[in-house]
Amino acid sequence: MRLVVQVPCLNEEETLPLVLESIPKSIPGIDEIIVLIIDDGSSDRTVDVAKSYGVTHFVRHARNRGLGRSFHDGVQRALELGADIVVNTDGDNQYPQERITDLVQPIIRGEADIVIGDRQVHLVEHFSRGKVALQKFGSNIVNRAAGTDLPDAASGFRAYSRESIMLLNTITRFSYCMETIIQAGNKKLKIASLPILTNPKTRESRLFNSSYQHVLKSAGAIVRSYIMYKPYVIFSWLAGVLGALGLLPFLRFLILQFTNSPGSHLQSLLVGAVLLIMSFMSVIIGILSDLIRTNRMLIEDSLEHTKKMRFNQGEDLSQAELRVSA
Numbered sequence: 001m002r003l004v005v006q007v008p009c010l011n012e013e014e015t016l017p018l019v020l021e022s023i024p025k026s027i028p029g030i031d032e033i034i035v036l037i038i039d040d041g042s043s044d045r046t047v048d049v050a051k052s053y054g055v056t057h058f059v060r061h062a063r064n065r066g067l068g069r070s071f072h073d074g075v076q077r078a079l080e081l082g083a084d085i086v087v088n089t090d091g092d093n094q095y096p097q098e099r100i101t102d103l104v105q106p107i108i109r110g111e112a113d114i115v116i117g118d119r120q121v122h123l124v125e126h127f128s129r130g131k132v133a134l135q136k137f138g139s140n141i142v143n144r145a146a147g148t149d150l151p152d153a154a155s156g157f158r159a160y161s162r163e164s165i166m167l168l169n170t171i172t173r174f175s176y177c178m179e180t181i182i183q184a185g186n187k188k189l190k191i192a193s194l195p196i197l198t199n200p201k202t203r204e205s206r207l208f209n210s211s212y213q214h215v216l217k218s219a220g221a222i223v224r225s226y227i228m229y230k231p232y233v234i235f236s237w238l239a240g241v242l243g244a245l246g247l248l249p250f251l252r253f254l255i256l257q258f259t260n261s262p263g264s265h266l267q268s269l270l271v272g273a274v275l276l277i278m279s280f281m282s283v284i285i286g287i288l289s290d291l292i293r294t295n296r297m298l299i300e301d302s303l304e305h306t307k308k309m310r311f312n313q314g315e316d317l318s319q320a321e322l323r324v325s326a
Contacts, residue, residue, distance in 0.1 A: 004087070014093050024101050074086075082311075094201075103194055121136065145181045152193070167300075213249060
């Protein structure tokens with residue numbers, strides 16, 4: 001069984017040695033461990049440092065393309081390398097790489113498709129109370145969308161089985177974490193959680209400039225995933241709210257008419273009609289979104305078949321080469 005540990009990096013020459021030194025050299029149930037560096041447009045010596053530690057596999061971006069794109073390109077390369085399990089960690093040494101051994105065990109035993117390291121955010125020293133509350137709130141929203149019960153949906157310390165990677169397709173370029181959970185949950189993949197303790201903070205996050213920006217981008221990713229996989233939730237709620245608001249002006253008009261209040265009050269009818277039209281349009285958009293969701297499922301089935309043909313073919317060729325050399 002082959003494990004690929006992918007490490008997304010953006011100017012990590014100072015912390016990358018800590019990461020590479022702590023990645024296990026052998027794991028029970030794993031025959032080969034490959035380290036894959038995803039260089040997301042680094043301008044420092046990140047690649048040179050990795051090479052000095054014996055890393056030979058790289059994905060290079062000429063400019064910064066974001067964590068989501070780095071994850072997407074990394075898992076594609078990992079599949080090309082014949083990975084049976086892919087572990088994602090970070091180049092800033094946030095996660096305890098020595099726990100990779102524990103992280104992959106549920107997949108090796110066939111008990112899970114994906115395993116996520118639970119950072120136990122309330123124990124992270126540099127997380128403020130507000131950030132802890134936001135992390136828990138975000139995890140709760142993601143769990144509702146995915147039908148899961150994960151304590152730390154934003155953790156990037158994860159292990160994926162080969163089959164799960166074949167099924168997942170990332171769209172968001174900001175961060176893949178929440179999107180892949182929602183996809184995996186809706187595709188009925190088994191997701192497990194492993195409590196971990198993070199390493200001391202080495203630098204500020206480069207994903208966002210402030211908590212406000214993080215909330216906005218995360219909310220956008222969650223809403224986008226909801227619309228892709230559960231559009232009826234968004235648009236049914238929207239249609240209901242607009243419909244209820246649209247009835248209020250009509251009610252006001254009737255009350256004023258029966259009480260012989262002076263004036264025509266046609267503005268109430270106009271506002272009510274506009275809101276009811278918007279409610280009806282939300283229903284129509286919801287129906288169209290659900291049809292698009294169905295079409296997306298068919299496309300994903302075709303994409304899964306294409307992936308299996310592409311990457312399993314490479315695996316078969318490798319096995320054939322081994323037989324010939326033997």
